[in-house]
Amino acid sequence: MSTYTTTTASVTFTAAADSWNETFDSEINVLAFPGGDAVAISLAGQRDGRRTFKALLSTLADYKKLRDMRGRSGWLQVDVWDSVPIQASLQRISPDPIQVDGVVYAQVQFVLY
Amino acid sequence: MPTSTIYTPSVSAVLNGTSLTGVQKARVATSLSNPVARLYVKVYPAVSYNDGDSLTITMGSGTNNVLSATGNVWQADYTNDGPTFELVGRGPLFKAEKYYNNVQGGLSLVSLVGGPATDEVIARAVLTKAGVSFTAGNIAGTGLVRGTLAPDAYIWKQGESALAYLQRLSKASLGYVMVETIGGDVLRVQVLGRSHGTASYSLNQGVDIFGGGHAQMDAFAKFSAVTVTGFNYGAGAVTFSNPKPIPDGVQAYVFSSDMIERAEENDPGAGISAANVARNFVEGEVEHTQIRVSGLRTPRDDLFQVGQTHLVDASWLGLSNQLLTCISVTRECDDKWFSQTLEYIGGGAVIEQAIPDGEQFYALPYQLRPRRLRDYTYTYSAQIPNLVGQDAMVPGRQSLPMPDSAWKIRQYRQWLSVISGGVISPPSAFVIPPNRVNG
Numbered sequence: 001m002s003t004y005t006t007t008t009a010s011v012t013f014t015a016a017a018d019s020w021n022e023t024f025d026s027e028i029n030v031l032a033f034p035g036g037d038a039v040a041i042s043l044a045g046q047r048d049g050r051r052t053f054k055a056l057l058s059t060l061a062d063y064k065k066l067r068d069m070r071g072r073s074g075w076l077q078v079d080v081w082d083s084v085p086i087q088a089s090l091q092r093i094s095p096d097p098i099q100v101d102g103v104v105y106a107q108v109q110f111v112l113y
Numbered sequence: 114m115p116t117s118t119i120y121t122p123s124v125s126a127v128l129n130g131t132s133l134t135g136v137q138k139a140r141v142a143t144s145l146s147n148p149v150a151r152l153y154v155k156v157y158p159a160v161s162y163n164d165g166d167s168l169t170i171t172m173g174s175g176t177n178n179v180l181s182a183t184g185n186v187w188q189a190d191y192t193n194d195g196p197t198f199e200l201v202g203r204g205p206l207f208k209a210e211k212y213y214n215n216v217q218g219g220l221s222l223v224s225l226v227g228g229p230a231t232d233e234v235i236a237r238a239v240l241t242k243a244g245v246s247f248t249a250g251n252i253a254g255t256g257l258v259r260g261t262l263a264p265d266a267y268i269w270k271q272g273e274s275a276l277a278y279l280q281r282l283s284k285a286s287l288g289y290v291m292v293e294t295i296g297g298d299v300l301r302v303q304v305l306g307r308s309h310g311t312a313s314y315s316l317n318q319g320v321d322i323f324g325g326g327h328a329q330m331d332a333f334a335k336f337s338a339v340t341v342t343g344f345n346y347g348a349g350a351v352t353f354s355n356p357k358p359i360p361d362g363v364q365a366y367v368f369s370s371d372m373i374e375r376a377e378e379n380d381p382g383a384g385i386s387a388a389n390v391a392r393n394f395v396e397g398e399v400e401h402t403q404i405r406v407s408g409l410r411t412p413r414d415d416l417f418q419v420g421q422t423h424l425v426d427a428s429w430l431g432l433s434n435q436l437l438t439c440i441s442v443t444r445e446c447d448d449k450w451f452s453q454t455l456e457y458i459g460g461g462a463v464i465e466q467a468i469p470d471g472e473q474f475y476a477l478p479y480q481l482r483p484r485r486l487r488d489y490t491y492t493y494s495a496q497i498p499n500l501v502g503q504d505a506m507v508p509g510r511q512s513l514p515m516p517d518s519a520w521k522i523r524q525y526r527q528w529l530s531v532i533s534g535g536v537i538s539p540p541s542a543f544v545i546p547p548n549r550v551n552g
Contacts, residue, residue: 035429036319037115040412042450
């Protein structure tokens with residue numbers, strides 16, 4: 001099982017393998033000098049990571065609780081993938097229509113830091 | 114593969130001795146035309162401050178992350194986009210800019226310094242009056258005693274700021290002007306408008322100059338004759354022309370300051386003469402085609418400063434190993450780049466003396482005929498706003514903004530909609546035929 005915890009709430013869910021995406025980005029800018037071949041590369045220092053995956057929430061109430069945890073600083077631990085909780089913020093959550101058994105599949109995106 | 118240089122922008126700021134956290138960007142603008150440094154620090158979250166708090170900014174692109182400005186905070190800007198918070202500061206000469214003489218009838222040299230005095234002594238007294246801290250030895254001048262013949266010209270006028278008086282004094286001081294150093298010292302030095310024969314730094318096209326530069330070779334401001342006029346004792350202002358008389362058909366460059374007390378060097382009395390100003394200041398400025406460069410932007414973090422001579426080699430700007438005098442520097446660092454945007458003037462013969470190590474300017478001691486100096490006040494920067502300091506990212510030619518179009522697009526309105534409750538009422542005398550009201 002996986003968990004996402006903030007100071008006000010905690011939600012447990014199952015992370016699905018499909019749609020898994022984890023991208024680490026950095027702010028690197030390249031600018032050319034007119035009239036020559038040289039380029040300037042500016043390493044601005046910003047380095048951010050984003051993790052996107054499908055989460056299986058066992059109840060609609062869990063989904064709503066997780067939805068309300070957007071934009072808050074918290075701790076994410078995805079089973080198998082994270083050995084310890086990592087700092088993260090839920091940026092986006094997009095649910096599929098609710099299943100007949102009451103579970104909710106939702107695409108979630110976390111910003112990692 | 115192209116050759117590449119790695120830059121790692123860095124910016125930090127200290128407010129009242131405490132390092133700020135969350136500094137997002139900073140900008141420092143200094144120029145000859147405005148000697149008061151302008152400091153901007155964008156920081157989030159917003160910090161508490163008091164008017165006049167000390168502010169220092171350090172920035173660079175990894176090689177030279179050095180102190181870039183020293184000043185005091187006088188403004189805070191909040192926006193709700195983001196949100197953002199920006200501290201705005203000014204250099205130490207801001208005190209002189211804000212200090213106004215309100216003595217009824219003005220302040221004479223007798224009241225200010227006890228009587229006639231050299232321009233450097235007068236300048237020190239004005240700075241002291243304005244509360245600006247300085248080291249006496251840093252306030253240099255021509256050494257000529259002023260106010261013996263025309264004390265009225267040296268009255269610090271009622272309602273005149275200290276900086277305005279100092280700049281008026283500079284106009285009759287062979288180029289001695291007030292400047293600030295990056296470290297926050299106040300100096301009065303003779304700025305040599307013409308470039309030195311030895312450059313402090315060199316910049317090369319295709320290597321360390323970004324796009325957006327603009328160079329002008331301007332002969333509009335070239336004159337073969339000058340006329341300098343001074344104080345008017347009642348029978349017309351003292352005057353000196355070279356050549357004399359001005360040849361028929363020749364336009365002379367006219368330079369005036371009522372603080373010029375004599376016409377010729379051998380005229381009796383003390384004070385600066387019109388001949389001295391003409392020969393040793395004005396002629397050297399206007400006798401050649403002027404080179405003006407603006408918007409020259411580089412990612413280098415060398416400590417470029419106003420008054421330095423730089424060697425610029427950029428064929429796309431028409432500059433072939435050209436020695437130029439730096440007259441404006443804007444240093445800025447944001448979350449993407451550190452860059453410096455430079456303005457230059459140049460042209461004419463260079464001055465041979467090398468700049469002593471550690472000197473921002475070479476202060477030439479007064480001689481009877483020192484090298485000719487540039488009257489930078491004549492450059493078009495007086496006519497075109499210095500946009501470089503406002504937004505260094507503006508590419509291409511920076512000129513006056515176009516006035517708003519006089520045309521206003523007004524939505525077409527049906528006549529009947531107007532008379533049936535529209536904002537614009539028809540004239541009361543206008544009779545609407547009944548058949549039109551009903552359509």
